[in-house]
Amino acid sequence: MIEQRKNFDEFIKQVRINILKFSLAAGSDSAHIGGALSCADIMGVLYKKYIKIVESGSDKRNRFILSKGHACLALYSCLVELGLIKPEEIQTFEKNESRLLGHPVINKEIGIEFSTGSLGMGLSLGIGVALSFKNKKKENNVYVLLGDGECNEGSIWESAMSAVNFNLDNLTCIIDNNGFQQTGTNEQIMKNSNIAEKWKSFNWDVYEIDGHNINEIDNALSVVSNKPKLVVAKTIKGKGLKIAEENNAWHHSMISKQQYEDGVKDLNE
Amino acid sequence: MNKFYNTNSFKLWSKLGQRAVFGLGMLEIIKKHKDLIVVTADVSTSAGLDRFRKNFKDNYVDVGIAEQNMIGIAAGMASEGHKVITTTFSPFQTLRCSEQIKVMLGYMKIKVVMVGLASGLVLGPLGFTHCSIEDISLLRSIPNISIVCPSDPTEVIKATEASINYDRSVYIRLTGSSNTRQIYAEDYDFKIGESITLKNGTDISIISNGSIIAECLDTANFLETKGISVEVINMHTIKPLDKKKLNEIFLNKKLIVSVEEHNVIGGLSSSIAEEMSELKNKPPLIKIGINDFYSSGGSYEFLKSVYKIKSEDISNTILKYYEQS
Numbered sequence: 001m002i003e004q005r006k007n008f009d010e011f012i013k014q015v016r017i018n019i020l021k022f023s024l025a026a027g028s029d030s031a032h033i034g035g036a037l038s039c040a041d042i043m044g045v046l047y048k049k050y051i052k053i054v055e056s057g058s059d060k061r062n063r064f065i066l067s068k069g070h071a072c073l074a075l076y077s078c079l080v081e082l083g084l085i086k087p088e089e090i091q092t093f094e095k096n097e098s099r100l101l102g103h104p105v106i107n108k109e110i111g112i113e114f115s116t117g118s119l120g121m122g123l124s125l126g127i128g129v130a131l132s133f134k135n136k137k138k139e140n141n142v143y144v145l146l147g148d149g150e151c152n153e154g155s156i157w158e159s160a161m162s163a164v165n166f167n168l169d170n171l172t173c174i175i176d177n178n179g180f181q182q183t184g185t186n187e188q189i190m191k192n193s194n195i196a197e198k199w200k201s202f203n204w205d206v207y208e209i210d211g212h213n214i215n216e217i218d219n220a221l222s223v224v225s226n227k228p229k230l231v232v233a234k235t236i237k238g239k240g241l242k243i244a245e246e247n248n249a250w251h252h253s254m255i256s257k258q259q260y261e262d263g264v265k266d267l268n269e
Numbered sequence: 270m271n272k273f274y275n276t277n278s279f280k281l282w283s284k285l286g287q288r289a290v291f292g293l294g295m296l297e298i299i300k301k302h303k304d305l306i307v308v309t310a311d312v313s314t315s316a317g318l319d320r321f322r323k324n325f326k327d328n329y330v331d332v333g334i335a336e337q338n339m340i341g342i343a344a345g346m347a348s349e350g351h352k353v354i355t356t357t358f359s360p361f362q363t364l365r366c367s368e369q370i371k372v373m374l375g376y377m378k379i380k381v382v383m384v385g386l387a388s389g390l391v392l393g394p395l396g397f398t399h400c401s402i403e404d405i406s407l408l409r410s411i412p413n414i415s416i417v418c419p420s421d422p423t424e425v426i427k428a429t430e431a432s433i434n435y436d437r438s439v440y441i442r443l444t445g446s447s448n449t450r451q452i453y454a455e456d457y458d459f460k461i462g463e464s465i466t467l468k469n470g471t472d473i474s475i476i477s478n479g480s481i482i483a484e485c486l487d488t489a490n491f492l493e494t495k496g497i498s499v500e501v502i503n504m505h506t507i508k509p510l511d512k513k514k515l516n517e518i519f520l521n522k523k524l525i526v527s528v529e530e531h532n533v534i535g536g537l538s539s540s541i542a543e544e545m546s547e548l549k550n551k552p553p554l555i556k557i558g559i560n561d562f563y564s565s566g567g568s569y570e571f572l573k574s575v576y577k578i579k580s581e582d583i584s585n586t587i588l589k590y591y592e593q594s
Contacts, residue, residue, distance in 0.1 A: 113348075114373075114377060115376055118372050121337075121369060123341070124338045124369070125342075125344055125345040125348070125373070126345060127342050127345060128341060128342035128343060128344060128349075129345040129348065130345075131345070132345065132346045132350070132351055133349070135346075135351070136349075155338060159341065159342075161333070165333070
């Protein structure tokens with residue numbers, strides 16, 4: 001248990017450092033830093049333990065869909081740690097002809113299941129994949145990560161309704177509930193403080209956790225349910241980069257060399 | 270592929286119309302594609318799929334009245350190797366979920382066959398929420414999606430089979446009512462992207478598609494009595510266009526007339542005009558279709574008159590042009 005915890009911690013620390021490396025590489029093109037850092041712990045646990053993208057080969061892997069595609073740096077950073085993306089490729093981020101743009105571009109070879117970034121689409125895709133697994137009697141699971149702001153999209157609720165209708169117990173949806181969206185807090189832009197209640201009323205199996213507590217994330221993900229499962233993960237936007245925490249100016253921004261170095265130093269302490 | 274029909278079927282099918290025959294055909298097509306999934310948005314009856322829904326439960330997904338989710342689920346299943354057909358009424362199959370179509374079928378190139386029911390003007394009594402005169406224009410601008418407009422129920426079956434086996438996503442646009450005109454008496458080869466000459470003629474080429482092509486055949490026969498020789502081309506595929514045939518027409522005909530049950534902006538006439546735009550010497554193109562306005566609603570026949578796409582209107586338009594030039 002302690003060993004597993006250390007493994008998670010080290011993996012997630014490297015994921016956060018990678019996020020900062022990518023952000024630095026983006027330069028003046030800027031990167032979605034805040035929302036990538038907020039879901040780094042969730043995605044670290046998912047990729048370290050649940051997706052099994054490397055060890056289970058192409059067909060047996062579980063599927064992860066980053067519906068909040070602007071958090072691509074968290075995804076790329078996990079894939080770097082898993083060896084699917086070479087560390088040198090970090091420097092190509094958002095550059096001409098790069099495989100790693102500011103929103104994920106489908107590339108199964110390096111572990112990107114779908115092109116996402118237009119919000120509200122990932123859960124529908126996940127339901128389609130989960131239905132296909134049921135249809136083919138496969139044991140694979142599907143994980144979809146949504147943003148809380150993303151839940152403004154009507155299409156999310158179309159899919160939320162249908163996942164329960166289709167009895168998809170192989171589907172887990174996680175909301176990175178960092179409380180912010182592009183131009184303000186959820187409270188300022190579109191109130192959704194009772195988000196867990198909304199999903200409960202749709203008859204999902206709902207868990208509310210601290211999205212930076214590794215044990216809570218792991219426990220919630222490991223629950224076997226007979227319904228689609230929703231994890232509302234309360235998180236801090238910009239988590240791990242002190243100057244960015246709870247500061248929405250870091251939603252999409254540039255990081256200076258000094259800020260990068262300070263950030264990496266803090267993470268290593 | 271073994272055929273499940275013969276020329277005797279064609280006559281019956283024309284009575285049933287394009288929509289009902291699509292549903293009927295799926296009962297046979299599923300036998301050849303066991304992993305095929307039909308995803309609908311609460312329209313099994315409208316698509317003639319009631320028997321399919323009952324008999325092939327594992328191959329049928331109803332997402333309810335939620336078309337964005339329909340495309341997402343279809344794309345998700347297709348990405349895991351299923352052949353997938355989606356279907357609902359044309360406006361909801363295209364415009365309502367257009368960005369999902371762009372991202373999933375266009376950008377990601379996930380292959381799904383979309384069947385737009387009752388496109389054009391046939392739902393005129395229900396008003397223009399349900400008519401569909403913009404679908405081709407919208408989808409044509411999305412890369413990696415082909416568009417097919419079958420002329421009669423037989424061609425719906427052929428287009429559906431061809432689309433399932435095609436290497437990219439296809440939108441099949443169903444038009445016309447029941448008791449629609451039977452265009453094909455004999456069996457024939459259908460290939461996506463290859464137009465079909467329904468009638469030969471030397472002076473004018475009428476290029477059309479969908480069930481409205483019946484009006485064009487009547488026009489062509491009428492103009493023959495006036496001493497004008499008219500060919501009728503079934504340009505059933507709007508994308509990819511049969512450029513070879515078009516360029517042959519551009520070279521050899523004095524006049525081209527396009528006839529479409531769609532806005533004249535962005536559909537068949539636009540496609541033809543775009544293809545001929547760089548030629549130095551080209552015949553004139555008369556664009557007959559819906560002239561970019563929503564009329565008052567009404568019956569199919571009434572609306573075809575309003576938009577001047579009935580055979581006598583098409584004949585008059587052509588004769589008027591002929592007399593002036």
